[in-house]
Amino acid sequence: MIAQHMPIIQIILPLMxxxxxxxxxxxxxxxxxxxxxxxxxxxxxxxxxxxxMDTGTIVYELGGWAAPWGIEYRIDxxxxxxxxxxxxxxxxxxxxxxxxxxxxxxxxxxYIFYSMMLLCQTGLMGIAIxxxxxxxxxxxxxxxxxxxxxxxxxxxxxxxxAAYRYLIMGTIGATFYIIGVGFMYSAxxxxxxxxxxxxxxxxxxxxxxxxxLAFLTVGLGLKVALFPLHxxxxxxxxxxxxxxxxxxxxxxxxxxxYALIRVTYTIFGTVDFLDIxxxxxxxxxxxxxxxxxxxxxxxxxxxxxxxxxxxxxxxxGYMILGLSFDTVNGVAAGIIHxxxxxxxxxxxxxxxxxxxYRIGSVHLHDMAGLGxxxxxxxxxxxxxxxxxxxxxxxxxxxxxxxxxxxxxxxGWWPVAALIVVSSLMAVIYVWRVVEVIYMKPxxxxxxxxxxxxxxxxxxxxxxxxxxxxxGIDATTTVDVAVAAAEALLGGAR
Amino acid sequence: MAFxxxxxxxxxxxxxxxxxxxxxxHGNLIKxxxxxxxxxxxxxxxxxxxxxxxxGTAPILAEGITAYSNPLPHVLILTAIVVxxxxxSLGLALVVRIRNAYGxxxxxxxxxxxxxx
Numbered sequence: 001m002i003a004q005h006m007p008i009i010q011i012i013l014p015l016m017x018x019x020x021x022x023x024x025x026x027x028x029x030x031x032x033x034x035x036x037x038x039x040x041x042x043x044x045x046x047x048x049x050x051x052x053m054d055t056g057t058i059v060y061e062l063g064g065w066a067a068p069w070g071i072e073y074r075i076d077x078x079x080x081x082x083x084x085x086x087x088x089x090x091x092x093x094x095x096x097x098x099x100x101x102x103x104x105x106x107x108x109x110x111y112i113f114y115s116m117m118l119l120c121q122t123g124l125m126g127i128a129i130x131x132x133x134x135x136x137x138x139x140x141x142x143x144x145x146x147x148x149x150x151x152x153x154x155x156x157x158x159x160x161x162a163a164y165r166y167l168i169m170g171t172i173g174a175t176f177y178i179i180g181v182g183f184m185y186s187a188x189x190x191x192x193x194x195x196x197x198x199x200x201x202x203x204x205x206x207x208x209x210x211x212x213l214a215f216l217t218v219g220l221g222l223k224v225a226l227f228p229l230h231x232x233x234x235x236x237x238x239x240x241x242x243x244x245x246x247x248x249x250x251x252x253x254x255x256x257x258y259a260l261i262r263v264t265y266t267i268f269g270t271v272d273f274l275d276i277x278x279x280x281x282x283x284x285x286x287x288x289x290x291x292x293x294x295x296x297x298x299x300x301x302x303x304x305x306x307x308x309x310x311x312x313x314x315x316x317g318y319m320i321l322g323l324s325f326d327t328v329n330g331v332a333a334g335i336i337h338x339x340x341x342x343x344x345x346x347x348x349x350x351x352x353x354x355x356x357y358r359i360g361s362v363h364l365h366d367m368a369g370l371g372x373x374x375x376x377x378x379x380x381x382x383x384x385x386x387x388x389x390x391x392x393x394x395x396x397x398x399x400x401x402x403x404x405x406x407x408x409x410x411g412w413w414p415v416a417a418l419i420v421v422s423s424l425m426a427v428i429y430v431w432r433v434v435e436v437i438y439m440k441p442x443x444x445x446x447x448x449x450x451x452x453x454x455x456x457x458x459x460x461x462x463x464x465x466x467x468x469x470x471g472i473d474a475t476t477t478v479d480v481a482v483a484a485a486e487a488l489l490g491g492a493r
Numbered sequence: 494m495a496f497x498x499x500x501x502x503x504x505x506x507x508x509x510x511x512x513x514x515x516x517x518x519h520g521n522l523i524k525x526x527x528x529x530x531x532x533x534x535x536x537x538x539x540x541x542x543x544x545x546x547x548x549g550t551a552p553i554l555a556e557g558i559t560a561y562s563n564p565l566p567h568v569l570i571l572t573a574i575v576v577x578x579x580x581x582s583l584g585l586a587l588v589v590r591i592r593n594a595y596g597x598x599x600x601x602x603x604x605x606x607x608x609x610x
Contacts, residue, residue: 134569141576145583152587157594161603164587168516171529171580178573179536185566186543 006051007060007073007129010044010083013037014122021115027107031098034114038094038121041087045125049080053483059131067131068192074131078335078484082128082258085342089250090121092346096459097243100353104241105153113153117247120146124255133181133267134191136259137174140223143255144170147248151240159239162232169232173222180215183208184267196267204268213279216263223256226283226320227290230313237309242353245305249312250346254338257319264323265331265488284324288418290317295425299432302364305352307429308345311388314422315341318403321415325406332478332485333402339477340387340395340470347463348384351377354452354460359445364433369442373449376457378437383464385430387471390423394471398478501542508535520600522591526584533577540566540573 002009017037021030052058052075060073075083094117105113123143130136148170152163185191187208188199203209218229225233233253237245264279294314301307319341322334352362354377359366371378387394400419407416442449451457470477512535515528544566552564592598595606 134572138572138576141580145576145579148583148587152590157591158607160587160591160594161607164522164584164591167580167584167587168525168529171584172513172516172532174576175533175536179539182536182540182543182566191569 003047005060006044006048007058007075008062010041010048010087011073011122011126011129013041013044014118014125018115018118018122021111021118025111027102027110030111030114031094031101034097034118035094037118038087038090041121041125042084042091045080045083045087048075049077049084049480052077052080053480068190068195071130071132071135072192072194073129074194075129076484076487077480078261078488079128079258081335081339081480081484082255083125085254085339086121086124086128086251089247089342089346090117092459092462093117093243093247093250096246096350096353096456099453099455100243100357101241103357104155104243109153113150113241116146116149117244119143120150120247120252124251127255127259131193132191133184133193133196134178136193137178137181140174140177140259143252144174144223147244147252150244150248151236153241153244154239155241156239158235162235162239166232166236169222169229173219173229176215176219176222178219180212180219180263183212183215187212193262193266197269200267201269213263213268217260217279217283220256220260220263221286223253224260224320225253225256225313225316227286227293227313227317230290230294230316233313234306234309237312237349238303238306242349242356246346246349246353249308249349250342253312253316254319254342257316257323257334257338260320261323261331261334261488269488280324280326283320284415287317287319287321287324288415290314291321291418291422292425295422295429298429299425301429304355304362304364304367304433305349307433308348308352311426311429312341312345314426315345315388317422318399318419321419322403322406325410326489327406327409328482328485328489329402329409330406330485331488332481333399333406335481335484336402336474336477337399339481340399340467343463343467343470344384344387344395347380347460347467348388350456350460350463351381351384354456357456358449358452361445364436366443366445367433368436368440369446370449371438373442373446374451377452377460380457380460380464381437382434383468385434387464387467389426389430392471393468395467395474395477396471398471398474402478501538505535505539505542508538522588522598522600523585526581526588529584530577530581533573533580537570537573537577540570 014037024030058075062071120143123139126139127136148163148167152160187203187206190196190199222229291314294310298307298310319334319337322330356362387396390396390400404416404419512528512532516525519525544563546560546562549560549562550558552561588598595603
């Protein structure tokens with residue numbers, strides 16, 4: 001009985017739990033509440049994924065109204081996988097948040113923080129689960145509005161301007177998205193994504209539908225932070241509180257990539273765009289530039305949080321590159337990287353949160369000598385860094401392996417070469433940090449540092465450990481990603 | 494095509510571009526939000542226009558009326574208006590806090606202050 005309603009419970013649970021935080025108010029109790037909710041969300045999404053893998057797509061009609069009139073939640077392999085990513089990261093970040101938040105956010109505002117975290121998670125999972133294009137917009141705004149608030153919690157006043165700029169850019173992106181949805185609606189009279197996927201291809205020649213694709217791609221591109229629409233990301237990630245950076249870096253852009261996959265492959269999947277606009281070639285070009293510009297700028301950063309933020313811009317490039325191949329292997333590589341990057345970047349930002357907790361700074365020079373002071377934390381950084389580079393036995397290798405394979409399959413060896421070269425750039429920026437933390441003597445800031453507390457260390461190692469585990473035994477993730485990619489491309493070709 | 498024709502759409506595009514231009518070109522944080530509002534409102538009008546059925550009345554069931562305008566875009570836009578209000582209020586709240594922290598709401602002055610730590 002209850003199992004049948006799993007899809008809606010997944011969303012209702014954190015949505016209802018968020019306002020409860022405002023009633024509880026006590027910082028510690030609110031934290032326990034938020035942890036409990038996020039831990040409940042994880043088994044639900046895992047069971048949904050298993051159910052989808054066993055029995056195929058789950059369709060849930062909200063209020064019993066049949067689509068396309070009612071809103072339906074439509075869960076296939078791809079969005080079940082994204083749901084697992086978001087809820088897993090949520091379940092790891094919430095326990096981590098307590099110590100980190102105590103240090104970075106005034107006690108009187110902590111309850112708002114957890115309320116916003118839960119709302120943000122609701123929004124992100126809602127984007128993943130919904131089968132309705134306009135409903136997706138509403139969830140997009142729920143997650144965006146709460147993330148603006150979360151970013152503005154940062155201690156530095158630049159967090160405020162970062163949040164403001166993200167608000168402007170994010171709202172433009174979301175508004176572009178509804179313009180696109182509006183055009184699709186006026187052309188087809190439907191908002192249901194599944195319905196649109198059969199109606200849109202018939203009308204591919206119409207200007208309205210073509211304009212819709214342009215607006216949807218640019219709007220979601222802003223949310224994805226695809227080069228050159230990434231301007232909001234570095235400051236937002238740098239000045240947000242550590243726990244927020246972990247959560248957003250690991251989930252927000254990933255979910256936006258998911259939405260982009262839905263638009264380009266589900267709705268417009270069967271449309272042959274090469275006749276109209278080389279949309280996928282454009283995506284590939286931007287992805288390649290992102291890989292290089294992101295990595296190159298990352299090399300010159302002294303604020304390590306900002307360095308990782310630029311590295312995210314580059315990594316998003318890899319995901320979009322995978323999508324632009326338009327083959328099962330390519331799309332699967334993009335989806336695998338979505339999961340892998342969530343783990344490694346989440347873990348790396350958690351390391352920085354622990355550093356922030358101990359020495360109150362994440363500047364390269366202040367981190368000198370931390371290798372001896374905080375050995376376990378820094379070992380996690382090395383683990384995550386190796387994964388970022390794509391060293392064998394880490395998840396980064398698995399994604400790049402599939403990505404290169406997909407490129408070679410198409411005979412695009414220059415693209416494969418570019419992937420390798422940009423990975424070498426990751427070696428440079430990761431090595432800079434490793435060199436300073438292990439080989440330089442401890443400076444003033446790091447002199448009295450001790451190992452991070454267990455409550456920060458364990459979540460960090462859960463993510464870094466997962467990044468190594470799924471690097472050695474990649475069969476599960478690869479199977480899911482390939483199944484998802486086949487489902488996306490299957491119908492058409 | 495009769496006189497109004499696509500006039501609505503042209504006006505909406507004009508409004509859209511005005512709003513978008515204000516967001517990009519103005520350095521004043523409040524003006525940017527005003528621009529954002531104009532931009533969003535133009536999209537609301539786009540939806541309303543597209544829901545209008547020629548000769549149709551308000552979608553309320555009544556005797557003797559057969560043509561109704563499409564109510565769905567109206568409902569969608571109600572939701573979008575709520576989202577817009579939330580965005581505006583959050584944006585303005587951030588401007589207040591920026592003003593407290595920096596003593597200014599001009600973008601170039603904020604940049605100058607941030608470059609000089």
